[in-house]
Amino acid sequence: MIASRLTVVAMVLLLSGCADAYSPEAKVALTDMAREAISPHAMLAASPEATQAGLMGAPAAPAGGPPQAPAVPNPRKIIYNADVAIVVEDFPIVTTAIPSLVAKFEGYIADTDVAGSTGGSRHATWKVRIPVVRFDEFLNAVSKLGELQRRQIHSQDVTEEFYDLEVRIKNKKVEEARLVKLLTESTGKLDEILTVEREISRVREEIERMEGRIRLLANLSDLTTVTIIADERMAYVPETNPSFTTRISRTFEASLNGLRNFLEGLTLLLVSVIPWIPMWILGALIAWFVLRRLRKRYPNFITLKSRPNPA
Numbered sequence: 001m002i003a004s005r006l007t008v009v010a011m012v013l014l015l016s017g018c019a020d021a022y023s024p025e026a027k028v029a030l031t032d033m034a035r036e037a038i039s040p041h042a043m044l045a046a047s048p049e050a051t052q053a054g055l056m057g058a059p060a061a062p063a064g065g066p067p068q069a070p071a072v073p074n075p076r077k078i079i080y081n082a083d084v085a086i087v088v089e090d091f092p093i094v095t096t097a098i099p100s101l102v103a104k105f106e107g108y109i110a111d112t113d114v115a116g117s118t119g120g121s122r123h124a125t126w127k128v129r130i131p132v133v134r135f136d137e138f139l140n141a142v143s144k145l146g147e148l149q150r151r152q153i154h155s156q157d158v159t160e161e162f163y164d165l166e167v168r169i170k171n172k173k174v175e176e177a178r179l180v181k182l183l184t185e186s187t188g189k190l191d192e193i194l195t196v197e198r199e200i201s202r203v204r205e206e207i208e209r210m211e212g213r214i215r216l217l218a219n220l221s222d223l224t225t226v227t228i229i230a231d232e233r234m235a236y237v238p239e240t241n242p243s244f245t246t247r248i249s250r251t252f253e254a255s256l257n258g259l260r261n262f263l264e265g266l267t268l269l270l271v272s273v274i275p276w277i278p279m280w281i282l283g284a285l286i287a288w289f290v291l292r293r294l295r296k297r298y299p300n301f302i303t304l305k306s307r308p309n310p311a
Helices: 002-016 024-037 040-046 048-056 091-104 132-143 159-185 190-222 244-297
Strands: 078-088 108-115 123-131 147-157 223-232
Touching: 078 091, 078 132, 078 190, 091 108, 091 123, 091 132, 091 223, 123 132, 132 147, 132 223, 159 190, 190 223
Parallel strands: 078 223
Antiparallel strands: 078 147, 108 123, 123 223
């Protein structure tokens, strides 16, 4: 500690020029002490951490402090879409199994379309959303429900767009804050105030648009979209023919449907005619008024008496 203080004193004296008052021998001694102090070996011996940090151009880490953790890279944002087509033997079982699988893998059904008729094969289409962490498991489970015909996976990397939007939103919010501050502190003319308000509205609109886009990207990258198409192998045939009571019920239901359709058509016809009724009334009144004037001015213009039939 004493040697380091003497070294510092020697350096200060040399730099300040105060060593001129000493003898030549003292000057030589002070010079040797300064050279030794600023040599790399002395610097490393005095403070290895500080010297290494200074040579590397970085601030010295505190002695005994915890090491700094490396920066964690941002997670990638990838949108996954898949199409799965299967052929099944037992169609009703599959229509029950798909919703159960979706619930098991913590997803939800966005769209369902089931169609078929007697004598033809039935088919169904489901569009489901599944968490990205369960994507592969769900595809494997669905593929085992029948004979796999097609399995396609599409991906789109939107990482750059997602984090670029985050940065742009932050910059726009800073710009918005500056404009709001300028508006609150402004004492200028009305035109200047209106100009600032228009700029604030424009910036807010851009922020809302970018926030909507980033929410959409987050939703699409967190939940994958899987389209499932299931076709029945055999033609659909009902298990039993409908009974007489069932046919009566179906006939009565069909008759009610026909009556309902007729009443709906009649109602629509009346609704389409109603706007024309005032025009028809006005036309009839005008015709009646004109005929009345003509009858008064020209009595023989219109006669309702029948002419006698000549013998």
